[in-house]
Amino acid sequence: MLRLDLRNISQARIGPNGIDWTSALEQYAPRLEAAREALWARRSDPQAFLGWIEVPEDTETLRRVLRYRGAQPWVEDLVVLGIGGSALGALAVSAALGRGPVRLHFVDNVEPEPILGLLRSLNPEKTLVNVISKSGSTAETMAAFLAFRRWLEATEDWRRHVVVTTDPTQGLLRPYAEAEGLAVFEVPPAVGGRFSVTSPVGTLPLAFAGVDLESLLAGARKANEQARGELAQNLPAQTALIHHLFAQRGLNIVVLMPYSTRLRYLPDWFVQLHDESLGKLYDREGREVRTGTTAVRAIGTTDQHAQVQLFREGPHDKLVVFVRLENPSEDLTIPAVRGLEGLDYLFGKTFFELLDAEAKATAHALAKAQQPNFTLLLEKLDAYHLGWLLQHLMWQTAYLGELWNINAFDQPGVELGKAYTYALMGRRGYEKLAEELKAEGVV
Ligand code: PA5
DSSP: OEEEEOGGGBHHHHGGGOBOHHHHHHHHHHHHHHHHHHHHHHTTOGGGTOGGGTGGGOHHHHHHHHHHHHTOTTOSEEEEEOOGGGTHHHHHHHHHHOOOSSEEEEEOSOOHHHHHHHHHHSOGGGEEEEEEESSSOOHHHHHHHHHHHHHGGGSSOGGGGEEEEEOSSOSSHHHHHHHHTOEEEEOOTTOOGGGOTTSHHHHHHHHHTTOOHHHHHHHHHHHHHHHHSOTTTOHHHHHHHHHHHHHHTTOOEEEEEESOSTTTTHHHHHHHHHHHHHOOSBOTTSOBOOOOOEEEEOOTTGGGGTTHHHHHHSOSOEEEEEEEESSOSSOOBOOOOTTOGGGTTTTTOBHHHHHHHHHHHHHHHHHHTTOOEEEEEESSSSHHHHHHHHHHHHHHHHHHHHHTTSOTTOOGGGHHHHHHHHHHTTOTTOHHHHHHHHHTTOO
């Protein structure tokens, strides 16, 4: 079960900053229903990039992934070469649910020292490299692949140590993989990187991490069911509306704060999903709109001792979204120790009780400071509920895109920086830009 606790957005709890939820839902029902219809109607249009809705239904691809994993019992270390949407989903889920025995490593930067650290410490004979790039051309991922490809030449057959995840037709990786006879999985063309966690971009590494993928996809299907349903059950449309209403009130920061160390990379995944999808200069009619709220990471309880001071007493420019687990997977009793009776309020309680109390206490303390917040409650942290939550957040993003009349599925704002990098690195075809950069004093 995924539930919402919306008490701390109400005027009763947070005063004039609050929302009259019943009338907001009533007022926005026609717009949200229109958004739902528009999203469902466009979902089979490849240009709409809504392929992520159908991906959790694709059990045939999942079977292929699991067959491939089963045929590689020799793997001790899996190195994922990918960046942004090609890495963060698997990183978030493996940190939460990974059970081994294969160790996962993510190369999502081009800083030489960590790459050298991996190349020096791993045994190539026991390592599988999964290069993941939808475009098949991202400089960071390609550079890492060149380095690992060379490193794998020390093995008996380097081809056995590489598996490629890329677009079925586009980019440099696909023809290379075919020419070399490498194992290849597809990023469906209508699925953007940050929406691809349930495709082989996520499922292939997660199969090696021992994650229950059938349940992950079943959870994602549950979010689909809600997102298709009536507004009263449509939690993604509801949370999108909350984001919209507080953005309208000028709250331009969104904090995602799971009370779980296992979910420590969930905010990283969400930051990319939210910021890259919703920070847009133009609306669908080409008018300049500059939409977006800035997603920020925090982890409970850790950041109660850091950012919560700002969240309570700093500017009223934030919506805080907590993720709280309703049940632990296992628990630990806090023992009583003679001589430390000053701590007797902890004796015999469990760590989960303390975690839960801290989450509730922080949410209420923020509400007392008129700081709006709401909580996404997960019955427990398992593959089913995490799949549900991830797909919920993807739907929330899609609904926000509809409310703001923008394309949530492109990222034109990152292109110029990429072109400048190519120019600075001397890529053919970028000579004119390199001259421009020189004239502008960049080099
Ligand atoms: O969400 C996105 O589309 C991006 O963050 C991409 O995932 C990222 O830029 C990597 O792209 P690619 O998979 O083409 O290497």
